[in-house]
Amino acid sequence: MTEQSPIIQLENIDVIFEQKKQTVHAVKNVSLDIYPGDIYGIVGYSGAGKSTLVRTINLLQKPTHGNVVVKGTNLASDNGGNETYISSKDLRNERKKIGMIFQHFNLMNERTVAQNVLFPIAHLKLSKEQRQQKVTELLELVGLADRANAYPSQLSGGQKQRVAIARALASEPEILISDEATSALDPKTTNSILLLLKKLNVELGLTIVLITHEMQAVKEIANKVAVMENGEVIERGSLLEIFTAPQKQLTKDFIDTATNLEDGLRKVQNQTIVENLQSPDVLVQLSYAGSSTDEPLISTLFKDFNVSANILFGNVEILQNTPVGTLITILSGQSTDIKAAIASIEANGVKVSILKGALA
Amino acid sequence: MNWITKTFPNVISLGWSTDQGWGLAIYQTLYMTFTSAIVGGILGLIFGFGLVLFAEDGIIPNRPLYWILDKIVSIFRAIPFIILLAFIMPFTLFLVHTTIGVNAALVPLSLGVFPFYARQVQNALISVDGGIIEAAHAFGATTSEIIFKVYLREALADLIRVSTVTLISLVGLTAMAGAIGSGGLGNTAIAIGYNRFQSDVTLVATLLIIIFIFIIQFVGDFLAKIASHK
Ligand SMILES: Nc1ncnc2c1ncn2[C@@H]1O[C@H](COP(=O)(O)OP(=O)(O)OP(=O)(O)O)[C@@H](O)[C@H]1O
Numbered sequence: 001m002t003e004q005s006p007i008i009q010l011e012n013i014d015v016i017f018e019q020k021k022q023t024v025h026a027v028k029n030v031s032l033d034i035y036p037g038d039i040y041g042i043v044g045y046s047g048a049g050k051s052t053l054v055r056t057i058n059l060l061q062k063p064t065h066g067n068v069v070v071k072g073t074n075l076a077s078d079n080g081g082n083e084t085y086i087s088s089k090d091l092r093n094e095r096k097k098i099g100m101i102f103q104h105f106n107l108m109n110e111r112t113v114a115q116n117v118l119f120p121i122a123h124l125k126l127s128k129e130q131r132q133q134k135v136t137e138l139l140e141l142v143g144l145a146d147r148a149n150a151y152p153s154q155l156s157g158g159q160k161q162r163v164a165i166a167r168a169l170a171s172e173p174e175i176l177i178s179d180e181a182t183s184a185l186d187p188k189t190t191n192s193i194l195l196l197l198k199k200l201n202v203e204l205g206l207t208i209v210l211i212t213h214e215m216q217a218v219k220e221i222a223n224k225v226a227v228m229e230n231g232e233v234i235e236r237g238s239l240l241e242i243f244t245a246p247q248k249q250l251t252k253d254f255i256d257t258a259t260n261l262e263d264g265l266r267k268v269q270n271q272t273i274v275e276n277l278q279s280p281d282v283l284v285q286l287s288y289a290g291s292s293t294d295e296p297l298i299s300t301l302f303k304d305f306n307v308s309a310n311i312l313f314g315n316v317e318i319l320q321n322t323p324v325g326t327l328i329t330i331l332s333g334q335s336t337d338i339k340a341a342i343a344s345i346e347a348n349g350v351k352v353s354i355l356k357g358a359l360a
Numbered sequence: 361m362n363w364i365t366k367t368f369p370n371v372i373s374l375g376w377s378t379d380q381g382w383g384l385a386i387y388q389t390l391y392m393t394f395t396s397a398i399v400g401g402i403l404g405l406i407f408g409f410g411l412v413l414f415a416e417d418g419i420i421p422n423r424p425l426y427w428i429l430d431k432i433v434s435i436f437r438a439i440p441f442i443i444l445l446a447f448i449m450p451f452t453l454f455l456v457h458t459t460i461g462v463n464a465a466l467v468p469l470s471l472g473v474f475p476f477y478a479r480q481v482q483n484a485l486i487s488v489d490g491g492i493i494e495a496a497h498a499f500g501a502t503t504s505e506i507i508f509k510v511y512l513r514e515a516l517a518d519l520i521r522v523s524t525v526t527l528i529s530l531v532g533l534t535a536m537a538g539a540i541g542s543g544g545l546g547n548t549a550i551a552i553g554y555n556r557f558q559s560d561v562t563l564v565a566t567l568l569i570i571i572f573i574f575i576i577q578f579v580g581d582f583l584a585k586i587a588s589h590k
């Protein structure tokens with residue numbers, strides 16, 4: 001899949017806001033390659049620079065330094081520190097190839113759903129029938145075909161976002177930028193919008209750049225993730241890599257928000273059985289991804305090592321069709337047996353970390 | 361009928377179609393209001409749009425141009441209308457070749473109302489959500505599309521509302537202009553009713569102005585309601 005060339009290339013992007021009193025370095029030397037068909041999640045706390053970075057893709061934000069290349073066209077070029085941009089006429093054309101949706105939908109209040117959806121292709125001079133057909137097509141795609149003549153104020157948040165998605169797709173872009181598109185929605189509506197985005201990704205081959213501060217959203221549909229902090233991308237990789245082997249503390253924090261792990265850990269620690277843990281018993285966390293889940297590992301522990309496992313917490317996620325699991329369990333038995341058991345578990349590709357107690 | 365002639369003797373004697381009659385006064389008030397509304401309105405719209413588009417966070421930022429528009433509006437707004445009337449007489453003379461009568465009043469009326477309207481237009485346009493403008497940019501809209509298809513359309517209801525307010529205060533200004541001899545119902549109320557102690561005339565002229573203002577308000581509210589889908 002990655003044999004192809006990137007559909008979006010950001011190279012050494014810097015965005016510096018010069019203000020009267022201070023200079024804000026909002027994006028610091030970020031490079032990002034996004035490939036056709038990706039759903040690329042960009043996560044980070046408020047102020048990390050996610051919007052600023054992503055807005056350079058369609059030059060809503062002009063980068064101070066760096067190259068922006070979209071579908072082979074240079075929108076911004078860094079010629080040895082001298083930044084040049086595509087002409088505004090050409091930029092308008094390029095922007096039609098990039099759809100965008102927003103946290104607050106940004107629909108025009110005084111236009112009907114149909115008029116909003118047609119806005120990006122007003123220049124096409126379609127006949128009345130063609131426009132009608134286009135509207136129906138787009139609204140059916142987002143599941144709102146019956147609301148063409150409603151005004152945005154008559155729609156729920158989720159419906160508004162669907163209209164915004166239909167509008168973003170009107171000019172048949174290959175790229176969709178989503179800036180916190182689900183942040184103003186309740187969890188159930190969020191999920192339905194995410195599923196819609198996933199459907200568009202699969203059915204239309206739409207490449208999606210998904211900015212969010214909710215790791216849950218990324219976990220749901222993204223295949224790649226970049227984590228931003230203070231204007232920098234501090235960690236990036238496939239969804240599976242990020243979830244199973246996060247390197248940075250911030251990444252771990254984000255993952256915790258998307259799984260019940262942190263919560264589970266806290267509850268486990270408070271149990272009397274854990275508080276009264278006797279040496280040489282240990283409290284361990286087992287993390288695994290992929291096929292090892294299928295092995296009846298735990299049940300073999302007693303049989304093979306005479307070690308009993310008391311499972312206190314378990315969590316399994318399916319990420320990109322791969323099961324990713326966590327078990328928190330007390331291993332009890334002879335000290336040497338426990339050691340041998342852990343070695344055997346690790347040999348099966350499961351990560352073991354000791355939460356309480358120590359191996360003698 | 362007898363009661364009316366008794367209570368409003370001077371109102372009746374003024375007549376309808378004499379050269380100080382009610383018909384003429386009403387016509388003059390309408391003429392002054394609407395003609396200066398058109399001239400001042402166009403000026404106000406241009407300045408109001410300019411103030412939003414050329415602002416630092418506008419779609420075509422232009423600091424010097426913004427500064428000039430802003431200062432012109434501020435200065436004209438600061439001049440009390442009654443002083444403006446006298447102050448711009450030479451200019452009026454040059455423009456309409458007279459300093460008295462309804463046509464002479466059009467110049468100060470237009471100049472008096474446009475800065476007020478410009479600020480109102482500016483406020484109406486500023487209240488268009490920046491996100492909507494940003495979305496239009498993202499979809500490759502041209503500057504003129506953003507002005508006419510986004511700003512104008514989205515702010516239409518507000519523009520109707522501020523136009524109503526402006527039109528009403530313009531009626532007030534015509535009355536003031538009338539007081540210094542330009543004609544209209546204001547002139548009737550002051551020059552005839554007040555100066556000649558014919559208070560029945562003042563009363564009727566005032567009532568007519570109030571009715572006129574009520575009609576403007578009613579039509580304005582109605583149109584704004586039709587235009588608004590928020
Ligand atoms: N137009 C601007 N002028 C000055 N500073 C700006 C501007 N836009 C953004 N910034 C600053 O750049 C930094 C990054 O902002 P940005 O909006 O990209 O963050 P974000 O990660 O999208 O946050 P959020 O989750 O709140 O949307 C912030 O410190 C912000 O104050």
Ligand SMILES: [Mg+2]
Nearest residue numbers: 050051052180
């Ligand atoms: Mg943001």
